[in-house]
Amino acid sequence: MTELVELGIRIEGLSKRYGEGEAAVDALKDVNMSVAPGEVVGLIGPSGSGKSTLLKCLGAVIEPTSGRMILGNQTIYDQGWKLSDLRALRRDSIGFVFQAPYLIPFLDVTDNVALLPMLAGQPNAKARIRARELLDALEVGHRAKAEPSQLSGGEQQRVAIARALANQPPVILADEPTAPLDSERALGVMRILNQMAQQYRTAIIVVTHDEKIIPTFKRIYHIRDGRTYEEAGQGLSL
């Protein structure tokens, strides 16, 4: 296990301003957040509070206006300075899970999971073996050769989680991953995310307003008007 994986992700004094002058919007104001390896935290807030902006900054999709972000032992942003290769960082260090699975329809389930590691230069056979291991761990291994359209919604979402884990990123960012699922399957996805966090020492951040899964978090960041505050959650065992 590398040191990088052991340190998780941390942001300090992060701010994001969209636009300039009178049209400027301060979407994030002095946000601090720290997620340890193996931890799954919730990020909750009303519409327009800054959730997507924060997730995009954490995912190095947009740059903060000021503040610092540190992933493992690597500084990503520091008061206007930024790491030069953010694309490689996104590919290798951050897994994304969205509300919809967004699987590629003409690739089978295994290749949907193996694609990113292949693009990152892993030999195809090795990437497929690893994909199968992940699919087995997520209990969709028996569907490995199927096309995404032949899977149920819950199965597709588990494939999407396997894909997010394929490069074994130290961080996974999930945006409303359970919204379309019923209660049992939503809790199933949270159980898997928690198991995976522990097994792979991944730091996982879940944006949600899904009342079904909020009791599962041990720690919650609330966000309102671009400011965050932290709260202990129920940490319901799954």
Ligand SMILES: Nc1ncnc2c1ncn2[C@@H]1O[C@H](COP(=O)(O)OP(=O)(O)OP(=O)(O)O)[C@@H](O)[C@H]1O
């Ligand atoms: N590209 C942009 N340019 C200008 N303002 C933006 C941009 N994106 C977001 N904003 C503004 O920043 C604030 C935070 O938006 P954000 O999308 O982060 O909210 P959110 O919490 O994800 O909301 P929702 O729950 O509706 O998705 C809002 O006031 C929004 O209007």
Ligand SMILES: [Mg+2]
């Ligand atoms: Mg949003």
